[in-house]
Amino acid sequence: MFISSKGLTFDDVLLVPGYNGIKSRQNVTTAVDLLGLKFEIPIMTSNMDTITEVEMANAITALGGMAILHRFMTIEKNVDMFKRVKDQSRVAISIGLGKDGLERADALIHLGANIICVDVAHGHSKEVNRSIRHLREKHPDSLVVIAGNVATYAGADYLAAAGADVIKVGIGSGSVCTTRIKTGFGVPQLTALQECRKVDRLIISDGGIRFPADAVKALAAGADFVMLGGMLAGTDETPGEVVEKVNDDGEKIRVKRFRGMASREAQEDFMGSMSEWKTAEGVSIEVAYRGSVKDVILDVMGGIRSGLTYCGAATIKDLQRKAQFIEITNAGQIEGTPHASIRKPNKT
Numbered sequence: 442m443f444i445s446s447k448g449l450t451f452d453d454v455l456l457v458p459g460y461n462g463i464k465s466r467q468n469v470t471t472a473v474d475l476l477g478l479k480f481e482i483p484i485m486t487s488n489m490d491t492i493t494e495v496e497m498a499n500a501i502t503a504l505g506g507m508a509i510l511h512r513f514m515t516i517e518k519n520v521d522m523f524k525r526v527k528d529q530s531r532v533a534i535s536i537g538l539g540k541d542g543l544e545r546a547d548a549l550i551h552l553g554a555n556i557i558c559v560d561v562a563h564g565h566s567k568e569v570n571r572s573i574r575h576l577r578e579k580h581p582d583s584l585v586v587i588a589g590n591v592a593t594y595a596g597a598d599y600l601a602a603a604g605a606d607v608i609k610v611g612i613g614s615g616s617v618c619t620t621r622i623k624t625g626f627g628v629p630q631l632t633a634l635q636e637c638r639k640v641d642r643l644i645i646s647d648g649g650i651r652f653p654a655d656a657v658k659a660l661a662a663g664a665d666f667v668m669l670g671g672m673l674a675g676t677d678e679t680p681g682e683v684v685e686k687v688n689d690d691g692e693k694i695r696v697k698r699f700r701g702m703a704s705r706e707a708q709e710d711f712m713g714s715m716s717e718w719k720t721a722e723g724v725s726i727e728v729a730y731r732g733s734v735k736d737v738i739l740d741v742m743g744g745i746r747s748g749l750t751y752c753g754a755a756t757i758k759d760l761q762r763k764a765q766f767i768e769i770t771n772a773g774q775i776e777g778t779p780h781a782s783i784r785k786p787n788k789t
């Protein structure tokens with residue numbers, strides 16, 4: 442059985458320009474209100490162990506965004522890491538399921554953590570529901586609960602009904618994720634966002650953002666925040682060392698490690714080994730070292746501000762109200778990427 446709609450992702454569409462009454466792209470606002478907490482930019486850093494630890498958290502909060510610390514460490518180390526973060530009210534912590542998840546939440550909430558992300562690969566599940574309900578019962582008013590990941594209206598609605606304030610959307614769209622080729626499951630990200638936004642909760646678009654334009658399209662499709670992993674990989678603020686090596690062309694290059702949390706390498710590091718009944722659903726790669734995260738964020742924010750003016754939208758909510766997408770062909774997609782080449786002048 443097929444569901445009726447066609448699944449679309451960022452490259453399948455463009456946003457159609459609309460009348461602009463805004464004087465300059467400096468006159469738009471990109472701020473997001475997360476249940477009373479104001480973030481100047483709608484960007485959060487992915488809770489992966491090669492993306493968000495203390496340095497990344499401090500950098501993104503200083504730029505006005507939000508960080509989610511990863512959870513692939515002991516509770517003691519997690520506690521120590523949270524203590525070293527500067528702006529603790531803007532940094533979320535992640536928990537998995539079961540006893541470890543609830544104990545981790547208790548330890549970090551005790552230290553003042555107020556944004557908790559219940560984070561598993563397939564969030565439309567009974568165990569995630571239990572964790573959310575448990576957190577809600579224990580801390581009725583004091584917590585912002587983020588939960589995911591889901592990619593359907595039914596999944597988002599289920600998490601909202603369980604008590605989640607924010608729904609993290611994305612199954613199989615991540616840059617180092619292999620879920621779709623290992624399992625055949627997933628929903629193209631733009632359609633996933635359009636489905637999940639029907640639930641009256643804040644939405645995070647997680648996975649598959651490769652260019653500033655993808656962030657604009659995700660926000661226009663209904664996301665309140667975009668989460669970045671691969672786009673920030675290789676920056677100074679990510680955990681891990683910069684390694685110098687020589688590439689196949691004999692050139693000296695600098696690289697950093699970036700890996701999926703369900704990759705064999707990550708699983709072996711945290712569990713000791715990968716069980717035989719499992720298959721890795723992520724890969725581990727080297728990416729080019731790329732300097733400060735600030736430059737990447739400024740580039741994305743430049744795209745978002747400019748995008749708002751192409752739509753004539755003063756705010757992200759305005760963008761979501763006014764945005765019109767057009768589905769494009771492969772030729773349209775090629776036309777939209779740099780395609781100039783040096784041609785010899787005609788002789789005639």
Ligand code: 5GP
Pocket residue numbers: 487488489562590611613614615616617618619620647648649650668669670671672700701702703704722723724
């Ligand atoms: P990116 O911004 O790199 O495209 O996507 C980052 C997101 O990919 C993460 O926030 C997370 O949701 C997802 N992800 C990270 N590691 C893995 C993995 O090993 N497998 C899968 N399926 N998804 C992953």
